[in-house]
Amino acid sequence: MKVVFQQVPALREPRVAVQAATLDEHVAQTMRAVSRVVAAAPLTLVVDAVPVPVPLANITFVDVAGDYVTVHTTNKVYTVRQRLKVIAEQLAQPQFIQVSRSAIINLDAVDHFKNVLSGNYVAVLKQGERVPVSRRYWRQVKERVLGK
Numbered sequence: 001m002k003v004v005f006q007q008v009p010a011l012r013e014p015r016v017a018v019q020a021a022t023l024d025e026h027v028a029q030t031m032r033a034v035s036r037v038v039a040a041a042p043l044t045l046v047v048d049a050v051p052v053p054v055p056l057a058n059i060t061f062v063d064v065a066g067d068y069v070t071v072h073t074t075n076k077v078y079t080v081r082q083r084l085k086v087i088a089e090q091l092a093q094p095q096f097i098q099v100s101r102s103a104i105i106n107l108d109a110v111d112h113f114k115n116v117l118s119g120n121y122v123a124v125l126k127q128g129e130r131v132p133v134s135r136r137y138w139r140q141v142k143e144r145v146l147g148k
Helices: 025-040 084-090 135-146
Strands: 043-047 050-054 059-065 068-073 077-081 096-100 103-106 110-115 121-125 130-133
Touching (some): 043 077, 059 084, 103 130, 110 135
Antiparallel strands (some): 043 050, 059 068, 068 077, 110 121
């Protein structure tokens, strides 16, 4: 197997591609190993022009207000000028799910979901925060959480 590095200045984040004539067991093992490394990679936020690595396991939820995204962790809150879509792409892991146009939650941080009077739901996190789940996203959340 050959490993090649190619510098592409236009990329916003690193991209890994595995190319092979066939998908044999060796190629599949390589892809699983790369996936484990990617899953363990922290979310890197730029705070005051300084890159700050934030372990994914520490992130409880992310919300947006205007042009700013706030990343809530178990011990700190980071606010950065960023689009939620960009953060969502970086959080493309099974434990993260978008629950409204303005919020993403870490399912591992959820204590329970509560139905509120308006027909919407609220994710009640283990640390006590309450994150609104819109009706539009509830079906997808319910399928992921309950398998229904």
